[in-house]
Amino acid sequence: MPNTLQLLNLFLIFVRVLAVLMTAPMFSNRGVPTITKIGFAALLSVVIVPLPGAGIGSNAGHIPTDFLPFVLAVAQEILVGVLIGFVTNLIFVAVGIAANMMGVQAGFRAASLFNPFTNVSSSALDQFYTLMAIALFLVINGHHWLIAALARTFEVVPVGSFVFANVTMERLIFLFNQTFVIGVTLALPVVGTLLITDVGLGLLARAVPQIQVFFVGLPLKMGLGFLTLALTVPITLPVIKDLFTHIAANISAILVP
Numbered sequence: 001m002p003n004t005l006q007l008l009n010l011f012l013i014f015v016r017v018l019a020v021l022m023t024a025p026m027f028s029n030r031g032v033p034t035i036t037k038i039g040f041a042a043l044l045s046v047v048i049v050p051l052p053g054a055g056i057g058s059n060a061g062h063i064p065t066d067f068l069p070f071v072l073a074v075a076q077e078i079l080v081g082v083l084i085g086f087v088t089n090l091i092f093v094a095v096g097i098a099a100n101m102m103g104v105q106a107g108f109r110a111a112s113l114f115n116p117f118t119n120v121s122s123s124a125l126d127q128f129y130t131l132m133a134i135a136l137f138l139v140i141n142g143h144h145w146l147i148a149a150l151a152r153t154f155e156v157v158p159v160g161s162f163v164f165a166n167v168t169m170e171r172l173i174f175l176f177n178q179t180f181v182i183g184v185t186l187a188l189p190v191v192g193t194l195l196i197t198d199v200g201l202g203l204l205a206r207a208v209p210q211i212q213v214f215f216v217g218l219p220l221k222m223g224l225g226f227l228t229l230a231l232t233v234p235i236t237l238p239v240i241k242d243l244f245t246h247i248a249a250n251i252s253a254i255l256v257p
Helices: 002-023 034-048 056-062 067-106 124-139 142-156 166-207 213-244 247-255
Strands: 112-115 120-123
Touching: 002 034, 002 067, 002 142, 034 142, 067 124, 067 142, 067 166, 067 213, 067 247, 124 142, 124 213, 142 247, 166 213, 166 247
Parallel strands: none
Antiparallel strands: 112 120
16 A cells, blocks of 8 residues: 555656646747656656655645545646746746837837747747747756755645645736736836837927828837847846746745645
8 A cells, every 4th residue: 555655646746747847938848849748757756756745754644545536636736737837937928028018119019920939929029038038047047946946845735735725816816917017117118218219209290290200210219129128138137037036936925825
């Protein structure tokens, strides 16, 4: 019987890890083969088992042996993994919102390209910010932080013990709202500059109706957008880096009641 419990415990750990890899940034990319994700999840599960909170000694009381309760436990682990991946992805969603707002305001959305990371059409500016965020995430070892945070979740939420409470929903809503706030904050310098430019062009059109403001304004806005973007990227990168450092805290916040 202990051997059976150990196998069930390992399988539930594997399910949580695999759910994270299927939804977390970079790991969930379509370019990563499914067999690679499964193999990496199995490797991580074997590594995590000896850690505090993941061993059979800590989880024996939460591991059901009957079929239906075990299926429910598997569903619990999938939910935990999806929540971890969702919270981690919110930073990239905020960066995407900022890039989309800047692209619309500067006119870059006129030419949309296929983004292999999100599997949707996006502007070149969207792809630039997505690649920049991923590169920064890798440079600061964010993928290591994510794996470490995943391992710590087994201490705060042992296998088979997660309960989706109202406090979890409240924190998810709060983080979701913060995503839009962060996106607007990141886009504010470029969007603000271009809004002021629009006001100036509108006043110019009223003062000198002979000027074709549309033909003058489009290249002017694109040029100002590029200039403001180049000036604000050194300021934006530390902000995004600071957001990545809060991933582990955000994961704990939604899992711990």
